Amino acid sequence: xxxxxxxxxxxxxxxxxxxxxxxxxxxxxxxxxxxxxxxxxxxxxxxxxxxxxxxxxxxxxxxxxxxxxxxxxxxxxxxxxxxxxxxxxxxxxxxxxxxxxxxxxxxxxxxxxxxxxxxxxxxxxxxxxxxxxxxxxxxxxxxxxxxxxxxxxxxxxxxxxxxxxxxxxxxxxxxxxxxxxxxxxxxxxxxxxxxxxxxxxxxxxxxxxxxxxxxxxxxxxxxxxxxxxxxxxxxxxxxxxxxxxxxxxxxxxxxxxxxxxxxxxxxxxxxxxxxxxxxxxxxxxxxxxxxxxxxxxxxxxxxxxxxxxxxxxxxxxxxxxxxxxxxxxxxxxxxxxxxxxxxxxxxxxxxxxxxxxxxxxxxxxxxxxxxxxxxxxxxxxxxxxxxxxxxxxxxxxxxxxxxxxxxxxxxxxxxxxxxxxxxxxxxxxxxxxxxxxxxxxxxxxxxxxxxxxxxxxxxxxxxxxxxxxxxxxxxxxxxxxxxxxxxxxxxxxxxxxx
Numbered sequence: 001x002x003x004x005x006x007x008x009x010x011x012x013x014x015x016x017x018x019x020x021x022x023x024x025x026x027x028x029x030x031x032x033x034x035x036x037x038x039x040x041x042x043x044x045x046x047x048x049x050x051x052x053x054x055x056x057x058x059x060x061x062x063x064x065x066x067x068x069x070x071x072x073x074x075x076x077x078x079x080x081x082x083x084x085x086x087x088x089x090x091x092x093x094x095x096x097x098x099x100x101x102x103x104x105x106x107x108x109x110x111x112x113x114x115x116x117x118x119x120x121x122x123x124x125x126x127x128x129x130x131x132x133x134x135x136x137x138x139x140x141x142x143x144x145x146x147x148x149x150x151x152x153x154x155x156x157x158x159x160x161x162x163x164x165x166x167x168x169x170x171x172x173x174x175x176x177x178x179x180x181x182x183x184x185x186x187x188x189x190x191x192x193x194x195x196x197x198x199x200x201x202x203x204x205x206x207x208x209x210x211x212x213x214x215x216x217x218x219x220x221x222x223x224x225x226x227x228x229x230x231x232x233x234x235x236x237x238x239x240x241x242x243x244x245x246x247x248x249x250x251x252x253x254x255x256x257x258x259x260x261x262x263x264x265x266x267x268x269x270x271x272x273x274x275x276x277x278x279x280x281x282x283x284x285x286x287x288x289x290x291x292x293x294x295x296x297x298x299x300x301x302x303x304x305x306x307x308x309x310x311x312x313x314x315x316x317x318x319x320x321x322x323x324x325x326x327x328x329x330x331x332x333x334x335x336x337x338x339x340x341x342x343x344x345x346x347x348x349x350x351x352x353x354x355x356x357x358x359x360x361x362x363x364x365x366x367x368x369x370x371x372x373x374x375x376x377x378x379x380x381x382x383x384x385x386x387x388x389x390x391x392x393x394x395x396x397x398x399x400x401x402x403x404x405x406x407x408x409x410x411x412x413x414x415x416x417x418x419x420x421x422x423x424x425x426x427x428x429x430x431x432x433x434x435x436x437x438x439x440x441x442x443x444x445x446x447x448x449x450x451x452x453x454x455x456x457x458x459x460x461x462x463x464x465x466x467x468x469x470x471x472x473x474x475x476x477x478x479x480x481x482x483x484x485x486x487x488x489x490x491x492x493x494x495x496x497x498x
Contacts (some may be wrong), residue, residue, distance in 0.1 A: 017137075017327060018136075028044025053325070059324075066123050068119075069085065072119075074345065087114065121142070128142050133173065146164060147164070148164055179269070180202065197226055202230045218233060232252070256378065265291060285354070321351065
C-alpha cells in the first residue's frame with residue numbers, strides 16, 4: 001500500500017501528467033481585514049515560488065473566468081448570491097438583519113471586492129472541472145479554491161461560496177461518481193452536507209474532532225437515505241504525525257477507490273493540518289501532507305487539486321508549491337530560489353520545515369479502532385452504485401482554443417465566450433494585502449456553525465452552465481506594493497484561544 005502513493009519519477013509511478021493551473025494575479029490583493037487570519041496573499045506567494053522554481057513552464061497556466069450569478073446559483077440560494085453581489089463595507093450598516101441571516105460578520109467579514117473574490121476562486125475550480133471533463137488535462141489545480149465551509153444559504157468559516165460543490169456538480173455532468181477527499185484540519189462540513197443523501201458523491205474528511213470548529217464530522221455521521229455509507233469521517237486528535245496519519249489515510253483511501261470506483265477525484269489540500277499552523281494543532285510535515293496528493297495521483301483518475309485553510313502563510317506557500325511539483329512528477333529542490341518574498345522564509349530559506357516535538361494524542365489503539373470502523377462501513381458497499389443518466393445535462397461549452405498545444409511557449413489567448421450577466425459585477429476596489437512576517441500567532445477555532453444535514457443534489461434537475469472556463473495567461477505578475485501590519489493584537493482578540 002505504501003508504494004502506491006509514490007508518484008515521483010524515482011518511485012513506482014513516474015509517469016508525467018498533463019496539468020492545468022488556474023491563477024488570477026489579482027487574487028492576492030483581496031484583504032479580509034487587519035488581524036484576520038485568512039490571507040489571500042498566500043496564493044500570490046505560492047505562485048511566486050512556482051514561477052521561480054520554473055514549474056509554471058511545465059503546466060498550462062490559465063486566468064480563470066469569473067463565475068456568474070447563474071453559475072453560483074447552481075448550488076447557492078438566489079437571495080444569498082444577490083446579497084453577496086450587492087453588499088459593500090459602506091452599505092453593511094444598513095443591512096444588519098441580512099448580515100445576521102447570511103452569517104456574514106466577524107469570521108466572514110464584508111471587504112472591498114468580496115463578490116469579485118468569490119467569482120474568481122469559484123471560476124478557477126469550475127474551470128478546472130471543465131478541463132478535466134473534456135480530457136484536456138489529467139490534473140487541474142486551483143490553490144485559491146477549496147473553501148469547504150460555505151453553505152447553500154450562508155457563509156461560514158472564512159468561506160462565502162462553496163467552489164468545491166460547484167466543481168463537483170460540473171464533474172457529475174460527465175462522471176457517474178465523484179470522490180471528495182478533505183485533508184484540511186477542519187471538517188469539510190459544507191461539502192458533506194450538500195451531498196449527504198447522494199450515492200453519486202462520496203465525501204471523506206480527515207480532521208480534528210472535539211471542541212473544534214465546525215463541531216461536525218463524528219465517525220458516526222455516515223450519510224442518509226441513498227447516501228448511507230457514502231460519507232466517511234476520520235476524527236483525529238492533536239499532534240498527529242505523518243506515520244499515524246498515513247496509517248489511516250492509505251488503507252482507507254485504497255479501499256474507497258476499490259469499492260466506490262470514482263470517475264474523478266477532488267482533493268482539498270488545506271494546509272492548516274501542517275505542523276506550526278497559526279490555527280491548527282496537527283504535526284504533519286510538508287512531505288507527509290503531500291503524500292496524500294501522491295497517493296491519490298497514483299490511481300490515474302482525473303484529479304482536481306484545491307487549496308483551503310492554512311494560516312502560517314509561508315508554510316502554505318511551501319506546501320502548495322511542493323504539491324504542485326508532486327502533481328507534475330517533479331522533485332523540487334529544498335533550497336528556495338531568490339524571489340520577491342524570499343525574506344518570509346528565513347532564517348533557513350528552505351522549502352521543508354521540521355515538524356515539532358509536540359505530543360501525538362492519537363494512540364495506536366485509537367487509530368486501529370478508527371481504521372477498523374471505517375473499513376467495516378466500506379465493506380457494506382458491495383459494489384459501486386449503478387447510475388443511469390435520465391436527461392444528461394449538456395457539457396459546458398469550451399472556446400475553440402488551441403490551449404493544449406504541446407509548445408507551452410506558443411499559447412493562444414482567445415477572447416472568452418462567456419456571456420455577460422444582466423447584473424453587472426460591482427467594480428473591484430481592493431485593498432493591498434498586509435505583509436505577515438514570520439511571527440506565529442496563537443491558534444483558535446474559527447467560530448460557530450450550524451450542523452445541518454440531509455441536502456441532496458439532483459444533478460439532472462440543475463440547470464447547466466455556460467463556460468466558466470479560462471484563457472491562457474502569462475506567468476509574469478506585476479509587482480504589488482504591500483502594507484505592513486503594525487500589530488497582531490486585534491487578531492488575538494478576535495480569534496482567542498479556545
